[in-house]
Amino acid sequence: MSSEASDAGYRGDHRVPVTLACSECRARNYKKTKAPTQTLELKKFCKQCKKHTLHRESK
Ligand SMILES: [Zn+2]
Structure with missing residues (x-):
C-alpha cells in the first residue's frame, strides 16, 4: 500500500499538455x-x- 514510486498520474492533479521535441x-x-x-x-x-x-x- 505504499505508492512512493513515480506515478504516471496523481489523482486530481492538474496536468498541462506539452510537446516533446528531439534535442538533436x-x-x-x-x-x-x-x-x-x-x-x-x-x-x-x-x-x-x-x-x-x-x-x-x-x-
Ligand atoms: Zn531527431
Missing part, C-alpha cells in the same frame, strides 16, 4: 501531459534521426 533535430515527435512543476526529458525514438534521442518539452 528539433522535430516534434510526441505529445504528452505533465504536472506544471515537472520538466520532461525522455529518451524516445526520433524518426528523423532514425534512432533514440533525448526529447525535451517545447512550446
Whole structure:
C-alpha cells in the first residue's frame, strides 16, 4: 500500500499538455501531459534521426 514510486498520474492533479521535441533535430515527435512543476526529458525514438534521442518539452 505504499505508492512512493513515480506515478504516471496523481489523482486530481492538474496536468498541462506539452510537446516533446528531439534535442538533436528539433522535430516534434510526441505529445504528452505533465504536472506544471515537472520538466520532461525522455529518451524516445526520433524518426528523423532514425534512432533514440533525448526529447525535451517545447512550446
Ligand atoms: Zn531527431
